[in-house]
Amino acid sequence: MDDLKADFELMVSNTKLYYKRGSPEYRDAQELENLLGKAVGSVMAGEDPSQTLGDREDSDLGEFLEELFGAIMTAADSTEPSRLLNIVFQLLPSRKRYPEYYEHISDPMDLKTVAEKIQKGEYKEIPELEKDLQLIFSNARSFNEPGSQIYKDAGVLSKLAKSRTADCVASLVARQARGSRSSRRQSRQVYSQGIAALQYEDSESESDEDSDLEDMDGSTDPMWKLYSAVRNFTTERGVEIAEVFLSLPSKRELPDYYQTITQPISLNQIRRKIRNGEYPTLQHLGEDLEIMFNNCKTYNRQDSKLWKDGNKLQKFFNTKLEELLEGGDEISAPATPAPAPEKMDVEVKKSSPKDPKDQLKKKLKILFNSIYHWA
Numbered sequence: 001m002d003d004l005k006a007d008f009e010l011m012v013s014n015t016k017l018y019y020k021r022g023s024p025e026y027r028d029a030q031e032l033e034n035l036l037g038k039a040v041g042s043v044m045a046g047e048d049p050s051q052t053l054g055d056r057e058d059s060d061l062g063e064f065l066e067e068l069f070g071a072i073m074t075a076a077d078s079t080e081p082s083r084l085l086n087i088v089f090q091l092l093p094s095r096k097r098y099p100e101y102y103e104h105i106s107d108p109m110d111l112k113t114v115a116e117k118i119q120k121g122e123y124k125e126i127p128e129l130e131k132d133l134q135l136i137f138s139n140a141r142s143f144n145e146p147g148s149q150i151y152k153d154a155g156v157l158s159k160l161a162k163s164r165t166a167d168c169v170a171s172l173v174a175r176q177a178r179g180s181r182s183s184r185r186q187s188r189q190v191y192s193q194g195i196a197a198l199q200y201e202d203s204e205s206e207s208d209e210d211s212d213l214e215d216m217d218g219s220t221d222p223m224w225k226l227y228s229a230v231r232n233f234t235t236e237r238g239v240e241i242a243e244v245f246l247s248l249p250s251k252r253e254l255p256d257y258y259q260t261i262t263q264p265i266s267l268n269q270i271r272r273k274i275r276n277g278e279y280p281t282l283q284h285l286g287e288d289l290e291i292m293f294n295n296c297k298t299y300n301r302q303d304s305k306l307w308k309d310g311n312k313l314q315k316f317f318n319t320k321l322e323e324l325l326e327g328g329d330e331i332s333a334p335a336t337p338a339p340a341p342e343k344m345d346v347e348v349k350k351s352s353p354k355d356p357k358d359q360l361k362k363k364l365k366i367l368f369n370s371i372y373h374w375a
Helices: 002-018 024-044 056-074 099-104 111-119 126-143 149-178 192-196 210-216 222-231 267-275 282-299 305-326 356-372
Strands: none
Touching: 002 024, 056 111, 056 126, 056 149, 056 192, 099 126, 099 305, 111 126, 111 192, 126 149, 222 267, 222 282, 222 305, 267 282, 282 305
16 A cells, blocks of 8 residues: 555656646646645545546536636725725624524625635536535625625626626536547636635624723713713613624625715724823814714614614613713713722811812813814
8 A cells, every 4th residue: 555655646746846836737737736635645545536526527517617606705896996806705794783684684604715715526417516605796786785895796796697607617517528538628716715715794893892891880071971871771661772783784795885984984993092181171072973973874774673773772861972971971071980089187178069269170171072082
């Protein structure tokens, strides 16, 4: 066994040394080298290599499956060649952020799932791959508004998948009829492996939220009052709807969000800005919250759950902000934890809340914070 293996390895090595890298002969030697390793392993395990390794037709099919998949992965916007059309179709939308997608779409599919099936050898015919690709694009066109960028991209890719499938099927039939691979096309980059390895990701990390809850609980600071009211808002049926606003959408999941929205902001970011004292006034905090809700209503369809939740929260926020302002909370120093009060001698007279010196001190602090945080 060792002598036979050594002779095969020598033959492969000689071929790779003689022929130019990238030539058909060099690629055949690489394929044979890979096959040899698998065959030896199969024999040593007591298996029949002819039963476990498949045949050359499987290899032909795999090549054309990769060619079709690669055509989708490399398709670009005709007016903006640097923008690849596949990005938004790589991973399914977040169930947390877009639950209505899964209510509307009965058979979700993405390019990651397709790539995994290619890697596992689950497609036995090229049209099976096209069927899954067309499912991705028909889902996108069903869920998104006609005229939207994702709707248009799905239409372009659907037509491309159909035409390239016909080409690949015809080429595979011709090759099998010849019984030879001598006229094989130059090999292309294998995209399925990388896409299959993608991980479904949450949006912006929310791991630090619990560490800041003590800043909100029981706080008398108007900024924390406003934030807490929005964050913990519940509907008439007791459902919290602010959670989806905690973080921004994943840039991989929704790249077009960042093309549409010029000032993305989330509740997590707002919370950190409150904690760091970046809002000189309550109105400045209100402006960021207003931007957040307007972003939601700009990007999402008016009949979507996310748009409706954003609109409901925005109305509640405006009411709460007006309530706090009318209550005399128009201005507030940064909401950072206050230092422990210094001990005072009993002889020192406590200042009255209405002491002019205190009022002056408060105004000076407001002025300082306004200048210090101005940008």
